[in-house]
Amino acid sequence: xxxxxxxxxxxxxxxxxxDAEKKRAAIEAANLAYSQSRPAQSKKSSNATQGNxxxxxxxxxxxxxxxxxxxxxxxxxxxxxxxxxxxxIVLAVGILFSSLLVPxxxxxxxxxxxxxxxxxxxxVATLExxxxxxxxxxxxxxxxxxxxxVSTPQAxxxxxxxxxxxxxxxxxxxxxxxxxxxxxKRLQSEGRMFIDPMSPPEVDANQDNFQTFExxxxxxxxxxxxxxxxxxxxxxxxxxxxxxxxxxxxxxxxAVRLEEMLNYFSYDYPVPVSTEAPFLPTxxxxxxxxxxxxxxxxxxxxxxxxxxxxxxxxxxxxxxDVSGSMNQPDKLPLVKQSMSMLLGLLQPEDxxxxxxxxxAAGTILEPTPVSEKQKILSALNRLSAxxxxxxxxxxxxxxxxxxSSFVRDxxxxxxxxxxxxxxxxxxxxxxxxxxIERKRESGIYLSILGFGQGNYQDALMQQLAQNGNGIATYxxxxxxxxxxxxxxxxxxxxxxxxxVKLQVEFNPATVSEYRLLGYETRGLKREDFNNDKxxxxxxxxxxxxxxxxEITPRGSDGLLDxxxxxxxAAKNQQGDEYGFLKIRYxxxxxxxxxxxxxxxxxxxxxxxxxxxxxxxVAGFAQLLKDGRYTGQWSLDDALQMALENKGQDTYxxxxxxxQLIRKAITADEMR
Amino acid sequence: MQQQTIDHLAxxxxxxxxxxxxxxxxxxxxxxxxxxxxxxxxxxxxxxxDITQQACIKLAKSIHQFRFEAAFTTWLYxxxxxxxxDWYRGRPDTTTTETLVIEVSDTSGDSMILLxxxxxxxxxxxxxxxxxxxxxxxxxxxxxxxxxxxxxxxSTISWRIHETRKRLxxxxxxx
Numbered sequence: 001x002x003x004x005x006x007x008x009x010x011x012x013x014x015x016x017x018x019d020a021e022k023k024r025a026a027i028e029a030a031n032l033a034y035s036q037s038r039p040a041q042s043k044k045s046s047n048a049t050q051g052n053x054x055x056x057x058x059x060x061x062x063x064x065x066x067x068x069x070x071x072x073x074x075x076x077x078x079x080x081x082x083x084x085x086x087x088x089i090v091l092a093v094g095i096l097f098s099s100l101l102v103p104x105x106x107x108x109x110x111x112x113x114x115x116x117x118x119x120x121x122x123x124v125a126t127l128e129x130x131x132x133x134x135x136x137x138x139x140x141x142x143x144x145x146x147x148x149x150v151s152t153p154q155a156x157x158x159x160x161x162x163x164x165x166x167x168x169x170x171x172x173x174x175x176x177x178x179x180x181x182x183x184x185k186r187l188q189s190e191g192r193m194f195i196d197p198m199s200p201p202e203v204d205a206n207q208d209n210f211q212t213f214e215x216x217x218x219x220x221x222x223x224x225x226x227x228x229x230x231x232x233x234x235x236x237x238x239x240x241x242x243x244x245x246x247x248x249x250x251x252x253x254x255a256v257r258l259e260e261m262l263n264y265f266s267y268d269y270p271v272p273v274s275t276e277a278p279f280l281p282t283x284x285x286x287x288x289x290x291x292x293x294x295x296x297x298x299x300x301x302x303x304x305x306x307x308x309x310x311x312x313x314x315x316x317x318x319x320x321d322v323s324g325s326m327n328q329p330d331k332l333p334l335v336k337q338s339m340s341m342l343l344g345l346l347q348p349e350d351x352x353x354x355x356x357x358x359x360a361a362g363t364i365l366e367p368t369p370v371s372e373k374q375k376i377l378s379a380l381n382r383l384s385a386x387x388x389x390x391x392x393x394x395x396x397x398x399x400x401x402x403x404s405s406f407v408r409d410x411x412x413x414x415x416x417x418x419x420x421x422x423x424x425x426x427x428x429x430x431x432x433x434x435x436i437e438r439k440r441e442s443g444i445y446l447s448i449l450g451f452g453q454g455n456y457q458d459a460l461m462q463q464l465a466q467n468g469n470g471i472a473t474y475x476x477x478x479x480x481x482x483x484x485x486x487x488x489x490x491x492x493x494x495x496x497x498x499x500v501k502l503q504v505e506f507n508p509a510t511v512s513e514y515r516l517l518g519y520e521t522r523g524l525k526r527e528d529f530n531n532d533k534x535x536x537x538x539x540x541x542x543x544x545x546x547x548x549x550e551i552t553p554r555g556s557d558g559l560l561d562x563x564x565x566x567x568x569a570a571k572n573q574q575g576d577e578y579g580f581l582k583i584r585y586x587x588x589x590x591x592x593x594x595x596x597x598x599x600x601x602x603x604x605x606x607x608x609x610x611x612x613x614x615x616x617v618a619g620f621a622q623l624l625k626d627g628r629y630t631g632q633w634s635l636d637d638a639l640q641m642a643l644e645n646k647g648q649d650t651y652x653x654x655x656x657x658x659q660l661i662r663k664a665i666t667a668d669e670m671r
Numbered sequence: 672m673q674q675q676t677i678d679h680l681a682x683x684x685x686x687x688x689x690x691x692x693x694x695x696x697x698x699x700x701x702x703x704x705x706x707x708x709x710x711x712x713x714x715x716x717x718x719x720x721d722i723t724q725q726a727c728i729k730l731a732k733s734i735h736q737f738r739f740e741a742a743f744t745t746w747l748y749x750x751x752x753x754x755x756x757d758w759y760r761g762r763p764d765t766t767t768t769e770t771l772v773i774e775v776s777d778t779s780g781d782s783m784i785l786l787x788x789x790x791x792x793x794x795x796x797x798x799x800x801x802x803x804x805x806x807x808x809x810x811x812x813x814x815x816x817x818x819x820x821x822x823x824x825x826s827t828i829s830w831r832i833h834e835t836r837k838r839l840x841x842x843x844x845x846x
Contacts, residue, residue, distance in 0.1 A: 002839055003808065009786040010711050010809035018706040022720040030698045030727035035691060037732045246721055330717060333784045659760075 029248065208240075209420075210254040211459040213520040215628055218513050221506045227516055228524040230536035231301070231500045231545045233491070234465065235484070236450055236458065236474035238264035241624065242656070243453060243476040245663040251624060255458065258518025258621040259547070265617065265653060266488075267544045267610040269302035278496040279303045279539065281583060283600050286607030288550055289615055289641060290633035297549040297578060297600055298611040299504075303496045306541040313410035314350040314493055315367065319398035321418035322383055323358040330476065331452045335417045336380050338449065338481035342415075343377070345489045346370040353401045354379055357394025367405040392432050399439045406443075409589075411493055413445040416464070420450060420457030436468035437535075443589065445538070446470030447492060449484070462521065469498065469538055487651065491540035497585040499536040499593065502547060503529045506579040510602065513552040515629065517618045529584060532593045539585070546614050550629070551578060576602050609645045613654065616641035620661055635665045679743060687735045694734065698727050705751050711809035712755050712801065714787030726754040741819065748810075748820045752802055792842065793835055799823070803831040 237260035244251040288294035354365040446468035465472035686694035710719035
């Protein structure tokens with residue numbers, strides 16, 4: 001690299017054409033910010049000439065409907081009746097519209113595949129958004145608009161567009177803002193009806209495929225005293241959410257998995273000294289930040305760190321997706337860099353093999369000792385992307401290679417780096433899952449590194465990782481690759497416990513209700529806990545796992561009514577315990593599980609800084625998802641709590657969270 | 672962000688007076704230039720998109736603060752740089768190890784990645800180096816112009832560029 005070369009690199013940027021979609025989004029965001037940044041002026045002018053008489057009245061009053069006081073200045077009844085009648089007519093049109101549009105969407109080949117796999121997915125998440133927008137528009141004057149019941153969210157949105165265009169006819173001068181609505185209408189007519197014209201674009205996320213799930217409900221201890229789930233050390237959801245927020249967009253609700261956001265952070269829980277038990281549970285009880293009557297039971301687990309003397313040999317197979325869809329700067333080049341980073345941490349006698357797949361799968365590098373690093377690097381560097389994706393064939397080949405160089409008493413692991421779009425060969429997910437499940441028995445672990453966005457198949461990644469004794473992470477930047485593969489290499493590489501299950505039995509004498517925060521996709525049946533055949537999550541060396549229950553102590557006001565006929569037995573039993581925690585795990589290579597248990601005492605200390613930080617993360621995740629149980633608690637409160645409990649924060653990850661909360665506040669305001 | 676015609680000045684005036692259409696035209700006009708500059712600064716398309724979006728929003732909020740004392744482009748450069756710095760603040764350090772930079776630079780693949788890595792090496796030289804290099808070597812501005820944008824002495828810019836040259840030569844020798 002010399003000066004001329006650097007200048008040449010710079011000059012290449014001069015030929016870059018900005019992405020049209022991003023440009024449009026940025027300009028829209030700026031226009032919106034512009035109209036919102038002049039409230040003082042608009043207030044003045046609307047005081048002078050109220051209502052619609054002033055043709056130059058800034059559009060703020062119509063766009064920024066969240067400002068109730070301004071809305072109320074639009075007091076002429078004719079506007080409302082105009083809007084209302086337009087809306088009623090349009091309601092019918094809207095329903096017609098939406099039924100016409102559905103086949104259109106299904107007809108698009110790539111979307112069709114996603115819809116087939118998880119039928120409700122792309123729509124549900126975004127539709128929730130639209131309902132919010134719809135109600136925000138009309139909530140300002142229920143008096144006039146009560147009769148307009150929004151029957152379908154699509155109707156609500158189209159209704160909005162057309163009601164707006166009616167207003168445009170009446171006040172033709174509000175050009176710039178109404179053209180935005182016209183743009184929204186145009187997009188709708190093209191079949192892209194899920195775009196909310198006022199929110200920052202969520203278009204990109206629409207092709208990313210996430211499994212939808214319901215937030216865990218509140219349970220009555222009397223009805224269901226026992227809660228069972230599998231641990232989860234994935235972090236993919238957090239990185240994905242971060243990526244969306246960094247783009248000024250709120251993430252799709254189905255992309256927010258609370259436990260993955262919680263477990264993205266490392267917590268300083270006590271670690272066992274001996275390797276007899278691989279981890280120690282730490283239980284604390286702290287007041288619930290969002291509900292004064294409730295408490296949070298915080299359960300933290302940290303696996304022991306592997307001393308250098310115990311590091312075992314690794315047999316790794318990199319399975320890299322080099323299909324055409326990986327040909328983007330945030331995909332294949334990032335994959336190569338991530339793998340080079342990992343290489344730097346391996347022992348010379350460890351082996352690495354590289355399998356690539358695109359239209360067909362092929363072995364690029366037979367298992368090669370890390371001492372021949374240059375050979376591995378040059379194989380990596382030769383890769384380029386192109387063609388379709390025979391993912392399944394690649395997986396089969398990778399497992400075959402891993403078996404061929406299997407290390408007994410060592411780590412055998414396949415690293416799959418992909419954007420997850422398998423479209424050639426065994427594309428049926430159940431077949432693929434069956435294959436991975438069988439391979440799990442052979443002792444080969446799977447790590448999934450997800451890349452890219454726009455067509456990210458998170459649902460499949462999760463399915464594979466959960467069934468293949470694996471960890472799913474999402475790499476959006478080199479910094480994230482550094483975190484996952486370098487700082488947390490131990491956890492990534494060396495499993496210390498398999499099939500880790502948690503079970504909490506709550507004490508009906510002291511707790512009336514409870515709710516598990518997150519882990520929705522990891523729920524287990526009560527009887528699965530003691531069944532060693534049932535698969536669950538793995539913990540790597542040094543991994544920390546956190547779970548939080550929100551409980552309503554007996555005597556406080558819960559959300560569920562007390563049963564009239566329920567006996568008040570079981571009082572005075574273990575009256576100083578909220579419940580009892582049990583953890584089952586298997587040591588790697590063993591078939592029979594071991595049990596760790598301890599009571600959850602009522603009088604444990606008020607929670608550490610770590611526990612409170614975790615609570616802030618959990619609160620943030622809930623607000624991003626639906627905020628169903630968080631009451632008046634807001635993003636600002638989450639920010640405050642995270643800031644106060646940031647602690648040491650050596651790598652700056654916690655500071656990054658506070659930035660993300662700030663971005664969420666901005667994105668939320670922009671909606 | 673090189674050329675600037677009288678039209679833009681008129682647009683800025685009317686945008687300051689509250690005309691949304693003028694503001695919209697203004698953003699539309701400068702977006703590409705802002706994006707390309709952000710791209711040179713960040714060496715990453717996605718980062719550049721994000722930075723430019725933030726810069727557009729900031730432009731909306733602060734256009735009325737522009738005083739016509741300096742050239743609008745000078746002001747705009749400063750705005751994009753500030754947005755870019757804000758953007759990277761609070762993110763974990765994404766700089767990689769020195770060795771990796773050299774390893775990956777043998778790939779003749781994506782030149783953006785190479786640019787990104789060179790820039791992070793420049794960034795590690797100290798505060799202000801990245802800005803100076805992007806403005807002088809990237810945008811072809813004179814040391815005096817860059818000094819005005821960054822609010823430092825011309826000699827400071829000359830020194831930073833000189834140091835960067837030395838560093839680049841050393842990096843080349845190492846690899």
